[in-house]
Structure formats: C-alpha cells, structure tokens
Amino acid sequence: MIEASTPELSGRDSSQRLRKGSALLAIGFGGGIAGVLDLTQALILFSARVPFSIAAGLLGPDTARQGGAGTYILGVLLHFFIACSFAAAYYGVSRRLRFLVEHPLVCGLIYGILVELVMDLAVLPLSALHSAGPYELHDLLLGIGVHMVTVGLPIAYSVRRFGR
Numbered sequence: 001m002i003e004a005s006t007p008e009l010s011g012r013d014s015s016q017r018l019r020k021g022s023a024l025l026a027i028g029f030g031g032g033i034a035g036v037l038d039l040t041q042a043l044i045l046f047s048a049r050v051p052f053s054i055a056a057g058l059l060g061p062d063t064a065r066q067g068g069a070g071t072y073i074l075g076v077l078l079h080f081f082i083a084c085s086f087a088a089a090y091y092g093v094s095r096r097l098r099f100l101v102e103h104p105l106v107c108g109l110i111y112g113i114l115v116e117l118v119m120d121l122a123v124l125p126l127s128a129l130h131s132a133g134p135y136e137l138h139d140l141l142l143g144i145g146v147h148m149v150t151v152g153l154p155i156a157y158s159v160r161r162f163g164r
Contacts, residue, residue, distance in 0.1 A: 022162050026091050030158030031084030037150035039079050051075030057127035082123075086115050087155045094159050101164065104156035112152025116143045 042050045055075035056064035064071055090111055094100035100107045120143065124131040 021164055023091055026159045026161070026163030027084055027087045029162060030090070030155035031080065031087035033154035033158065034087065034151040035080040035083035037154060038083065038147070039076070041146055041150055051079065053129075054078050057124070057129050060128040083151065086111075086151065087158065090155050091159050091163050094163060100156065101160050104160040105153070108153040108156025109148045110152070111156060112148030112150075113144050115151050116140075116147040119143075119147075 039050070051072045052064050052067060052075055055067060055071045055078060058074070058078060059067070059071070064075075067074075090100065100111075120133070120135060120140070
C-alpha cells in the first residue's frame with residue numbers, strides 16, 4: 001500500500017497544489033505584478049516622487065512632503081498593500097462568480113475600470129489627501145486605460161492561473 005505521506009508523492013502533490021489552487025499565490029502574484037506595473041507607469045508618467053504622494057494619503061500632505069527615505073518606503077509598501085487588497089477582493093469574489101476565472105480578459109479589463117473608479121471616488125476622498133476632484137475627462141480616461149492593463153489584467157490572469 002502506498003501512502004500519500006511518502007516524500008516523493010507528498011512533494012509532488014504539494015507543488016501541484018501551489019501551482020493550481022493557491023489563494024496566496026493568486027493574490028501575491030496578481031497584486032505583485034499589478035503593483036510593479038502600476039508603480040512603474042506612475043513613476044514614468046508623473047515623477048519619482050509618487051511614493052511620497054501615496055504616503056501622503058495616510059500621513060497627510062505636509063508630513064509626507066517633509067519625509068525622507070522612510071516615507072518613500074512607506075508609500076511603496078502602501079501601494080503594494082492596495083494592489084494586493086484589490087487582488088484579494090477579486091480572488092474572493094471569483095470563488096462565487098466563476099466567470100471571473102473563466103473569462104479573465106474581459107473581466108480583467110472591467111475590473112481595471114472598477115479599480116480606477118474606487119480609487120478616485122472612494123479611496124482618495126477618504127484619505128488624508130481628501131482628493132475629491134473635479135476630475136478632467138482626459139485624466140479619468142488615462143487612469144481607466146492604464147488600470148485596465150496594469151491592474152485588472154494581471155490580477156484576473158493570476159487568479160485564473162493560480163486560483164482554480
């Protein structure tokens with residue numbers, strides 16, 4: 001009788017579970033890739049000071065402006081926390097709404113729109129920045145387009161790949 005506790009079988013079984021059905025991998029990869037892509041585009045489009053602006057959402061604009069390396073690192077960590085939170089939300093909802101896993105292209109693009117709208121209409125107004133617009137159409141459309149590609153797609157495809 002072969003038991004599943006033999007090293008060869010249990011090792012293969014656990015690595016297969018990591019590849020196919022791991023919430024942590026789905027959320028970690030999705031949030032990590034989305035975080036890297038989104039932060040990279042923000043640094044290119046705006047400036048290397050973007051992490052200070054992210055930290056300002058928690059600390060307030062005056063404190064963040066005076067901050068140094070610690071404030072910068074806090075901004076980067078907050079950015080990845082937010083990206084992983086959005087990945088966790090997508091993963092959680094995908095457990096009930098299986099079409100989110102089955103159609104990652106369409107659902108990822110739509111989720112990117114939703115992420116942009118949540119950030120603009122809920123997160124930023126409730127942050128220490130109290131940013132509530134008015135928003136220009138060009139900026140809104142740019143944000144939607146960028147988040148569709150840099151946030152929605154990586155999260156949807158990571159959940160499809162790792163969260164089955």
